[in-house]
Amino acid sequence: MSKQEHVARVLEYIQELHGFIVLEQYTGNYARKCWNLDPAAGAAWADPSAGQRTLFIPSYLKYAQGLVHMGEHTDIKQSWISSALHSALRGVAMLLVEHGYISEARQLARHWNATSWLWI
Numbered sequence: 491m492s493k494q495e496h497v498a499r500v501l502e503y504i505q506e507l508h509g510f511i512v513l514e515q516y517t518g519n520y521a522r523k524c525w526n527l528d529p530a531a532g533a534a535w536a537d538p539s540a541g542q543r544t545l546f547i548p549s550y551l552k553y554a555q556g557l558v559h560m561g562e563h564t565d566i567k568q569s570w571i572s573s574a575l576h577s578a579l580r581g582v583a584m585l586l587v588e589h590g591y592i593s594e595a596r597q598l599a600r601h602w603n604a605t606s607w608l609w610i
């Protein structure tokens with residue numbers, strides 16, 4: 491799609507959701523992000539095939555050489571923003587535990603209501 495077609499399509503979709511007010515209030519200013527044109531975008535999310543979770547996840551969950559692996563791909567439910575957030579909680583908890591901050595790790599799990607899956 492050309493830039494103009496892309497913007498027109500997005501406006502059409504927003505208008506479908508919110509009505510004519512969209513056209514009334516649209517100033518003509520926009521910022522366009524097209525992933526297909528971004529040379530730095532190589533993939534969108536992890537999509538492990540059969541056996542790859544079993545293969546990779548144990549090493550993601552290890553604290554090794556001062557490194558903790560975080561990111562959407564390291565979560566059992568990979569692909570989502572929530573996977574990235576869950577992995578961040580898990581990674582920070584791992585760092586805290588590794589350095590002896592057990593009660594802080596527990597507090598983190600409680601604060602983010604993660605005690606059902608983040609066992610500390």
Ligand SMILES: Cc1cc2nc3c(=O)[nH]c(=O)nc-3n(C[C@H](O)[C@H](O)[C@H](O)COP(=O)(O)OP(=O)(O)OC[C@H]3O[C@@H](n4cnc5c(N)ncnc54)[C@H](O)[C@@H]3O)c2cc1C
Pocket residue numbers: 525533534535560561562563569570571572573574
């Ligand atoms: C087009 C598209 C649509 C999506 N739609 C949805 C959706 O509707 N809902 C949803 O939940 N998820 C969606 N996702 C997936 C979601 O965006 C990702 O799962 C999530 O952003 C992953 O978060 P992350 O923190 O693991 O990785 P990222 O968001 O990729 O963050 C990694 C960061 O590391 C930086 N980085 C990379 N290399 C280096 C380096 N060497 N040094 C320093 N920094 C570096 C990158 O610049 C980036 O900022 C979508 C993804 C795409 C691409």
